[in-house]
Amino acid sequence: MSLRHALLGLLVDRTASGYDLMKLFDTSLANVWPATQSQVYGELGKLDTTGLVEVVAEGPRGRKEYGLTPEGLAELRRWLVEEEGSRPQRSETLLQVFFLGVLPKNQAVARLLRQAGTAARQHAGLAALKESVDWEDGMLSVNGRLALEYGLRLRAMEEEWARWAADEVLRKGSGRAADAEDAPAEAPES
Amino acid sequence: MSLRHALLGLLVDRTASGYDLMKLFDTSLANVWPATQSQVYGELGKLDTTGLVEVVAEGPRGRKEYGLTPEGLAELRRWLVEEEGSRPQRSETLLQVFFLGVLPKNQAVARLLRQAGTAARQHAGLAALKESVDWEDGMLSVNGRLALEYGLRLRAMEEEWARWAADEVLRKGSGRAADAEDAPAEAPES
DNA sequence: GAGGCCATGTAACATGTTACATGATTGT
DNA sequence: ACAATCATGTAACATGTTACATGGCCTC
Numbered sequence: 001m002s003l004r005h006a007l008l009g010l011l012v013d014r015t016a017s018g019y020d021l022m023k024l025f026d027t028s029l030a031n032v033w034p035a036t037q038s039q040v041y042g043e044l045g046k047l048d049t050t051g052l053v054e055v056v057a058e059g060p061r062g063r064k065e066y067g068l069t070p071e072g073l074a075e076l077r078r079w080l081v082e083e084e085g086s087r088p089q090r091s092e093t094l095l096q097v098f099f100l101g102v103l104p105k106n107q108a109v110a111r112l113l114r115q116a117g118t119a120a121r122q123h124a125g126l127a128a129l130k131e132s133v134d135w136e137d138g139m140l141s142v143n144g145r146l147a148l149e150y151g152l153r154l155r156a157m158e159e160e161w162a163r164w165a166a167d168e169v170l171r172k173g174s175g176r177a178a179d180a181e182d183a184p185a186e187a188p189e190s
Numbered sequence: 191m192s193l194r195h196a197l198l199g200l201l202v203d204r205t206a207s208g209y210d211l212m213k214l215f216d217t218s219l220a221n222v223w224p225a226t227q228s229q230v231y232g233e234l235g236k237l238d239t240t241g242l243v244e245v246v247a248e249g250p251r252g253r254k255e256y257g258l259t260p261e262g263l264a265e266l267r268r269w270l271v272e273e274e275g276s277r278p279q280r281s282e283t284l285l286q287v288f289f290l291g292v293l294p295k296n297q298a299v300a301r302l303l304r305q306a307g308t309a310a311r312q313h314a315g316l317a318a319l320k321e322s323v324d325w326e327d328g329m330l331s332v333n334g335r336l337a338l339e340y341g342l343r344l345r346a347m348e349e350e351w352a353r354w355a356a357d358e359v360l361r362k363g364s365g366r367a368a369d370a371e372d373a374p375a376e377a378p379e380s
Numbered sequence: 381g382a383g384g385c386c387a388t389g390t391a392a393c394a395t396g397t398t399a400c401a402t403g404a405t406t407g408t
Numbered sequence: 409a410c411a412a413t414c415a416t417g418t419a420a421c422a423t424g425t426t427a428c429a430t431g432g433c434c435t436c
Contacts (some may be wrong), residue, residue, distance in 0.1 A: 002282050003395085008314075009289035019334055019415050033285045034278045036397060041417060061404045061415050073292070080293055080301065085283030086308070088224045092192050093275030094337045095223045099199035101333055102263070103270055111270065118276070142362075146355045147284045150348075158340075163282050165336045193423085209387050226425060231389060251387050251432045 003043050006033050008068060008076040009050060015056050015067040018044050031126075032147055047072070097165070109166045116162035123155035193233050196223050198242060198258060198266040205246050207259040208234050221316075222337055239264070287355070299356045306352035313345035 010016065010024050018041045025035045044066060047053040052072035057065040068076075093115060100108045130148055133141065200206065208231045215225045230313050234256060237243045242262035247255040258266075283305060290298040320338055323331065 001394085002280070002285055005213070005286055005289075009285075012289070012292055015242075016417075018417095019413095022415095029285070029288070032288060033280050038398085038417080038419095039396065041415095045417095059415095060406095062417095063415060074267055076289065076292060080286055080289060082298060083282075083286070084308075085281070085286055085305070087282055089281075090192070090223050090363075091275070091278070091279075092223075092273075092277055094340060095192055095199075095219070096270055096273075096275055096341075097337050098219070098222060098333050099195075099266065099270060100336075102202055102266060103289070107271065112392095115275070118274075120343060143288050147287050149355070150284060150287075150351050153347050153351055154344075157343050161340050161343055165339070168336060173240070191422085207387075208389095227388080228426085229424065230393095231387095235389095249387095250434095251388060 002053075003035055003039055004047060005076060005079045006035070007040070007043060007098060008072050009105065011053060011066060011068040012076070014071065015065050016171045017059070017063050017065050019063070021066075028144060031151060100169070105169065108169050112162050112169065114165035116159045116166070119155045119162060122137075123152060125158065126155065150189035191221065192239060193225055193229055194242075195266060195269045196225070197230070197233060197237060198262050198269075201243060201258040202263070204265070205255050207249070207253050209253070213291075218334060240287050282351060290359070295359065298359050302352050302356035302359065306349045306356070309345045309348035309352060313342060313349065316341045316345065351357060 006025075006029060007021060010021055010029075014020075015034065018037075021044070022035075022037055022040050025033070027042065029035075048055065048066070051069060052075055053066045054069050055064050056067035059065060093101070095141065096111070100111065126148060130152070133144075196215075196219060197211060200211055200219075204210075206214070208227075211234070212225075212227055215223070215230065219225075234243065238245065238256070242259060242265055243256045244259050245254045246257035249255060256270050289321070290301065293301065316338060318341070323334075
């Protein structure tokens with residue numbers, strides 16, 4: 001139930017409407033905990049019922065501005081201290097690596113190099129983000145910087161790994177060699 | 191819909207019952223794509239209906255042994271070649287980092303060092319696994335080795351990052367300093 | 381004959397995604 | 409007045425988790 005805690009966390013610094021929170025999700029939390037509009041409104045309702053947040057003001061267009069209650073802040077602290085961040089994390093990419101052997105060697109290599117390219121692009125995106133953000137900001141930015149650094153290191157590692165893996169497959173082979181029936185490998189996008 | 195493809199992938203090398211597949215999930219795929227028993231049986235039923243797998247033998251205790259059909263193999267190949275492994279990946283750990291500012295500095299540092307310890311333990315676990323596996327095995331092991339290496343690099347990166355982040359928080363501060371109202375930080379487990 | 385493993389399934393619930401529906405307000 | 413943006417919500421569906429239910433087979 002982390003969406004709940006993401007909302008509580010965002011409400012520490014400010015009061016906000018569901019609409020405002022959606023924008024915050026799309027900007028600050030997009031890479032860490034994406035959420036859809038339905039989810040946000042639904043969860044806000046539940047949090048209100050539970051008493052972890054409350055409506056502190058109403059505005060035009062039925063706008064409801066929520067604020068954190070003392071109970072909400074306590075719950076957020078409890079979560080930060082007690083909860084082990086360890087839900088099972090699935091990786092579709094790695095799953096595909098597992099079965100790469102059913103592809104002819106050249107296609108398997110192409111696939112891995114494509115992944116290297118994707119990781120490199122993501123790395124570049126985060127690097128650009130790092131430049132564009134004003135890091136003198138509030139609490140969220142301070143710690144957001146730590147999260148961003150994680151992303152940078154992760155993508156760098158992924159690119160390096162994918163290149164290494166492609167090389168391994170090339171040298172040691174991963175299953176079937178290309179035969180006449182198989183389509184030739186496409187060149188990896190540069 | 192990757193569970194579907196995980197099942198198809200496992201059935202490339204062998205025929206197997208739902209029960210057998212569960213064991214394979216718990217051993218080879220546990221760290222990459224965990225699945226529960228309900229999911230496996232449910233999805234096998236759908237795959238059978240769709241014609242991507244078929245019952246090739248029946249055994250005692252109502253055992254149904256499934257095998258891959260040509261259509262199933264084709265679908266697996268299509269997935270490997272076409273599908274970008276890029277579903278939004280959530281990280282509860284990073285989400286917690288984002289809101290670390292609501293904790294007093296010493297608790298925030300303790301939290302990060304705890305994460306470093308967890309990553310180190312996971313790294314050790316994978317290293318032990320690497321030793322214990324017979325890598326001369328089938329296709330699955332060959333590529334499983336690549337996935338394992340990813341895990342090793344990931345956990346190493348995480349430990350290093352967490353130590354770096356703890357140091358950053360210590361030096362630059364992350365929000366509130368500890369005050370009399372806050373509980374003292376516990377020593378990070380060694 | 382008893383306990384453990386093999387084997388399959390269902391039900392209830394939580395979470396997440398996509399699409400649809402509705403309308404008020406603001407700026408030009 | 410028209411479009412863009414603000415603003416909230418519902419419905420249907422897919423995926424994943426936990427718990428329950430049932431019973432056959434094998435070994436000691």
